[in-house]
Amino acid sequence: MGNIKKDLDNIQVVSTSFECSMTADVALFGFNEGELKILLTKRSVGLKKNFWLLPGGIMEEEETLEQCATKVLLYLTGIKNVPMQQVKAYSKLKRHDVKRVVTVSFYALVQPKNHPIEQKVNVTETKWFNIKELPKKIGFDHKEIITDALKLLQYNLNHHMTFGQLLPETFTLNELQSLYEAVLNEQLDRRNFRKRISQLELLENTGIIKKGVKGGPFLYRILK
Amino acid sequence: MGNIKKDLDNIQVVSTSFECSMTADVALFGFNEGELKILLTKRSVGLKKNFWLLPGGIMEEEETLEQCATKVLLYLTGIKNVPMQQVKAYSKLKRHDVKRVVTVSFYALVQPKNHPIEQKVNVTETKWFNIKELPKKIGFDHKEIITDALKLLQYNLNHHMTFGQLLPETFTLNELQSLYEAVLNEQLDRRNFRKRISQLELLENTGIIKKGVKGGPFLYRILK
DNA sequence: TCAAAAGTGTTTTAATTACACCCATGC
DNA sequence: GCATGGGTGTAATTAAAACACTTTTGA
Numbered sequence: 162m163g164n165i166k167k168d169l170d171n172i173q174v175v176s177t178s179f180e181c182s183m184t185a186d187v188a189l190f191g192f193n194e195g196e197l198k199i200l201l202t203k204r205s206v207g208l209k210k211n212f213w214l215l216p217g218g219i220m221e222e223e224e225t226l227e228q229c230a231t232k233v234l235l236y237l238t239g240i241k242n243v244p245m246q247q248v249k250a251y252s253k254l255k256r257h258d259v260k261r262v263v264t265v266s267f268y269a270l271v272q273p274k275n276h277p278i279e280q281k282v283n284v285t286e287t288k289w290f291n292i293k294e295l296p297k298k299i300g301f302d303h304k305e306i307i308t309d310a311l312k313l314l315q316y317n318l319n320h321h322m323t324f325g326q327l328l329p330e331t332f333t334l335n336e337l338q339s340l341y342e343a344v345l346n347e348q349l350d351r352r353n354f355r356k357r358i359s360q361l362e363l364l365e366n367t368g369i370i371k372k373g374v375k376g377g378p379f380l381y382r383i384l385k
Numbered sequence: 386m387g388n389i390k391k392d393l394d395n396i397q398v399v400s401t402s403f404e405c406s407m408t409a410d411v412a413l414f415g416f417n418e419g420e421l422k423i424l425l426t427k428r429s430v431g432l433k434k435n436f437w438l439l440p441g442g443i444m445e446e447e448e449t450l451e452q453c454a455t456k457v458l459l460y461l462t463g464i465k466n467v468p469m470q471q472v473k474a475y476s477k478l479k480r481h482d483v484k485r486v487v488t489v490s491f492y493a494l495v496q497p498k499n500h501p502i503e504q505k506v507n508v509t510e511t512k513w514f515n516i517k518e519l520p521k522k523i524g525f526d527h528k529e530i531i532t533d534a535l536k537l538l539q540y541n542l543n544h545h546m547t548f549g550q551l552l553p554e555t556f557t558l559n560e561l562q563s564l565y566e567a568v569l570n571e572q573l574d575r576r577n578f579r580k581r582i583s584q585l586e587l588l589e590n591t592g593i594i595k596k597g598v599k600g601g602p603f604l605y606r607i608l609k
Numbered sequence: 610t611c612a613a614a615a616g617t618g619t620t621t622t623a624a625t626t627a628c629a630c631c632c633a634t635g636c
Numbered sequence: 637g638c639a640t641g642g643g644t645g646t647a648a649t650t651a652a653a654a655c656a657c658t659t660t661t662g663a
Binding site: 574576577580581596597598599600601 | 636
Binding site: 333334335352374379 | 612613614615616617618
C-alpha cells in the first residue's frame with residue numbers, strides 16, 4: 162500500500178496530490194431482430210488496435226463523467242441524445258498498458274436503426290455484436306465492464322421496466338416481451354407477462370393497430 | 386462540453402491527457418444499541434474544518450480505489466480489516482472547492498465496540514451518528530453519498546443477507562432482526578422474519594444459549 | 610383459405626402476511 | 637414469582653406459474 166508517511170501527508174487533497182487520467186466507457190446496448198446487441202469499436206490509433214473496445218475516452222477538466230460518456234459516444238459513433246446510467250469504477254493498477262487510468266462505465270440504450278453508425282476519426286471499424294456472440298479479442302477489462310453493465314440493465318428492466326430507447330415510442334406487447342426475453346436471456350409466458358406488465362400501470366394502449374404484422378396487435382406507449 | 390477539436394484529439398489517453406485527483410470516501414456503518422450509525426469526522430486541516438465528513442482521502446499512484454478506501458479508513462480512524470463495497474463515482478465540477486476532484490464511494494460494516502476510534506493526525510473529532518440524526522453541516526456532497534450508500538446497503542441486506550461485521554460472529558435471531566429493522570427502517574414480524582431467514586439456509590444454530598438475556602436465546606452463526 | 614401471430618381467464622401452486630400462546634430466564 | 641424476551645405454527649391472503657382456445661391478419 163506504499164509509503165505510510167507519504168500517504169499520511171497526502172491524504173488531504175493538496176496541490177501536490179497524485180493525479181490520474183480518467184476515462185468513461187460506454188456499454189451501448191441495442192435491440193434489433195429480437196436480439197440484444199452491444200456496440201464495439203476498433204481504433205486506428207493508440208493501443209489495442211487489434212482489439213474490440215467499448216466506446217470510451219478521457220475525461221476533460223470541464224466535464225463530468227456523465228458528460229464525458231455522452232461526448233465519447235458522439236465522437237466515436239455519432240450517436241447522441243441517449244441518457245447514461247453509471248455502472249461502476251475500475252481502478253486496477255495495470256488495466257491500461259501505458260499509464261494509470263481509472264475508468265467509470267456507463268450503459269445506454271438505443272435502437273440501432275435510429276442511429277446509423279458514423280465512421281469517425283480514430284476508428285477503423287464499429288459493429289453491433291449479439292450479446293451472446295462477443296468477439297474473443299476484447300481489450301482492456303472491457304469484457305468485465307460489459308458483464309457488469311448487462312447485469313445492471315437486467316436488474317433495472319426487471320424491477321423498473323427501464324428500457325430507454327431500446328424500443329420505438331410505440332410498440333406491441335410482443336415486441337416488449339421479446340425485448341425482455343433477449344435482455345434476461347430466458348423465455349417468458351405470454352399471458353403471465355402481459356398480466357405482470359399491465360398491473361404495473363406504466364403503459365397505455367394507443368388504440369392503434371400495427372400494420373404489416375399478422376394478428377393485428379395494438380401499439381402501446383409509456384404512460385407519461 | 387468544451388472545445389470539440391481539442392476533445393477529438395484527446396479522446397485517446399496520451400501523455401498530455403487531463404489528469405485529475407481522485408479520492409475514495411468511506412461510509413462506515415456501525416450497529417449499536419439497536420441503531421444503525423455512521424462514522425463522521427471533522428478534520429483539522431484543509432477545507433471544511435467546520436463540517437462533518439466521511440473518512441476519505443486521495444488515491445495514490447500505486448493503489449486501487451479499494452485499497453485507497455481501506456487506507457484512508459485506517460489512517461483517519463484506525464479501523465482495519467473491513468471489506469469494502471463500491472457504491473458510486475461522483476464527478477460534479479465544483480464538488481471540491483479548490484480543485485477538480487472525482488471521488489468514488491464505498492461502504493463498510495463494523496461493530497463500533499470492536500473498533501475503538503483512534504484519534505488520528507489531521508482529525509479533530511470522530512463520532513458515530515445515528516443514521517436518522519445526521520448533523521446539518523455535512524461537507525462536500527457527502528450527504529448524498531451517505532444516502533446512496535445506505536440504499537445499496539439496504540438492497541444488499543434484503544437480497545443477500547450481507548451484513549458484514551455489523552454483528553458479532555455469533556448472534557441471536559432477535560439481534561439479527563433488530564439489525565434488519567434498523568437498516569431498513571421498518572418493523573418486522575418476528576415469526577415471519579425467522580421463517581424467511583431460516584429458509585435461506587445461510588445460518589446455523591450453534592446450540593449455545595446466550596447468557597445474560599431473558600428467555601435463553603440460541604446463538605447462530607453464518608454457515609460456511 | 611390457411612398459416613402465423615394476437616388476445617384473453619382460470620386453476621393450481623407457492624409465497625407472504627397476520628396473528629397468540631407457552632416457555633425460559635434474569636431480576 | 638413475575639416481568640421480559642424467546643420460541644413456535646396455522647389459517648388467510650396475495651402473488652406467481654401453468655396452461656388452450658378463439659380471433660385477426662397477411663400472404
